[in-house]
Amino acid sequence: MTGSSFLSTSELPEDYAQLAATVADFARTVVAPVAAEHDAAHTFPYEVVAGMGELGLFGLPIPEEYGGQGGDYFALCLALEELGKVDQSVAITLEAGVSLGAMPILRFGTEEQKRTWLPQLASGRALGAFGLTEPGAGSDASGTKTTARLDGDEWVINGNKQFITNSGTDITALVTVTAVTGTSEAGKKEISTVIVPADTPGFTAEKAYDKVGWNASDTHPLTFADARVPAANLLGERGRGYANFLRTLDEGRIAIAALATGAAQGCVDESVRYAKEREAFGAPIGRNQAIAFKIARMEARAHTARTAYYDAAALMLSGKPFKKQAAIAKLVASEAAMDNARDATQVHGGYGFMNEYSVARHYRDSKILEIGEGTTEVQLMLIAREVGL
The missing domain is CATH 1.20.140.10 (Butyryl-CoA Dehydrogenase, subunit A, domain 3)
Incomplete structure (x- = not known):
């Protein structure tokens, strides 16, 4: 499934139309019947996420060589639209898992990082999260205070993140965090991104938020207290995180x-x-x-x-x-x-x-x-x- 230079809202190419119809049927028969239950109980819909994984939705824009479907970003968008009609919590779980969890690794990761993480993220058996927002820096992402200090062959991470989707589930595999890794020649913060596996000592997903909506979506504040990860976990070029x-x-x-x-x-x-x-x-x-x-x-x-x-x-x-x-x-x-x-x-x-x-x-x-x-x-x-x- 590949992108077109022109996409019409009145008539989609056949492969896109088939995908939309498949996801619409899944949304109607699998997602909708349990949406109210999970919303009321504030529970994460593991069985629905597993079904999305079996359909290949988490791998839609991921190349086949990394375990994905070899499609494109528009295919993901079509799936999100169909899911969003019946349950936004399920839709945001997919959106964050792919757009914020997997895509940064696909776009900026090393070959080793791609082969390590993308197959499990594309399968839906594991989720990735993106740790950007901080308590004192919402829309002003350049106000990042979380730090990552290089100590030998390890990054030592300290700081806090908030409102992070997919960060505390039983299948969360990693959180990619933005952190200050130094100071540029111009005297500005050098912000980089570092992959932090979910089982890293010193990394804690705090108690889930009590939210107005998206109650079946997983959202936590995060704490990093001398969390150590290998230097090779730097995602992309140092200083290019922002x-x-x-x-x-x-x-x-x-x-x-x-x-x-x-x-x-x-x-x-x-x-x-x-x-x-x-x-x-x-x-x-x-x-x-x-x-x-x-x-x-x-x-x-x-x-x-x-x-x-x-x-x-x-x-x-x-x-x-x-x-x-x-x-x-x-x-x-x-x-x-x-x-x-x-x-x-x-x-x-x-x-x-x-x-x-x-x-x-x-x-x-x-x-x-x-x-x-x-x-x-x-x-x-x-x-x-x-x-x-």
């Missing part, structure tokens, strides 16, 4: 946009179904323009979001600059998901406030889409810069 992380986030924003598009579309689908079935004053509520027009606007938002992430993905696959388009896609899609979740809840009335309805879960889940992997304000800043302001 630049490499920016590239990782640019790609990740397309994936998050795809997930958000799925959430927005899921709200449309549930609202259409409900508006046809629910009767008031002797007729289905969908016959009322107030409801019909609200759902029409929801559909328009979802379509616009899909068009935006398709455009960004097409540029990325063709090797052209895509930073601005990725930021636009993330901005448009995350706002579409949040707006559609609010409107879907309104369409459902009192039932929309009940957790047994998926639109209630989307209402809680969607807000983080406007925050994670770059806030709405960060996207606006990036877009403004790209247009010359």
Whole structure:
């Protein structure tokens, strides 16, 4: 499965369409039936993740020589959209596992690192995480305080990270962390990235967060107290960690946009179904323009979001600059998901406030889409810069 220089929202190439249909069926028959249960219990859906691994979803953009499917990043995005329609927790587990866990190793790792880590990450039997955000440095990633000091042939890591997805599961294999490894000639922080295996002494995934949404997604603060890893665990060139992380986030924003598009579309689908079935004053509520027009606007938002992430993905696959388009896609899609979740809840009335309805879960889940992997304000800043302001 390879990328096209032009991707249409109305007619996908056959291999992409087949993938989307396969994941849609999996989402409907495997993910959806247990989504509410895991959400209510705040439990990680190991059985669902195993099923995604068997389908090859974690290996979609990973070359076959490293145990992957040999596809591309757009294939991953299509899978995320379908999963996002029914369960954002499951979708973000896949997104973070691939985009933030595996892709940095594929993009910047040595051959030995790729052969050591990628086969298990591509299989879904192991998860990787990306330790970037810190308690005192959210959107300002250059404010990193975690340090990695070279002591002989080992890095000694000290510091804290927060809001790290996939970092504390029973199948978490590694966390790649950004850390200050020195000072540049210009006097600025030298930030590098280092692979830290999950069983490293001194590395602790603290108690999981109690979150508003994404309750079946694994998220922890992390502590590093003299955690020692081999010098060979440096990922990419020393001092290039910040630049490499920016590239990782640019790609990740397309994936998050795809997930958000799925959430927005899921709200449309549930609202259409409900508006046809629910009767008031002797007729289905969908016959009322107030409801019909609200759902029409929801559909328009979802379509616009899909068009935006398709455009960004097409540029990325063709090797052209895509930073601005990725930021636009993330901005448009995350706002579409949040707006559609609010409107879907309104369409459902009192039932929309009940957790047994998926639109209630989307209402809680969607807000983080406007925050994670770059806030709405960060996207606006990036877009403004790209247009010359």
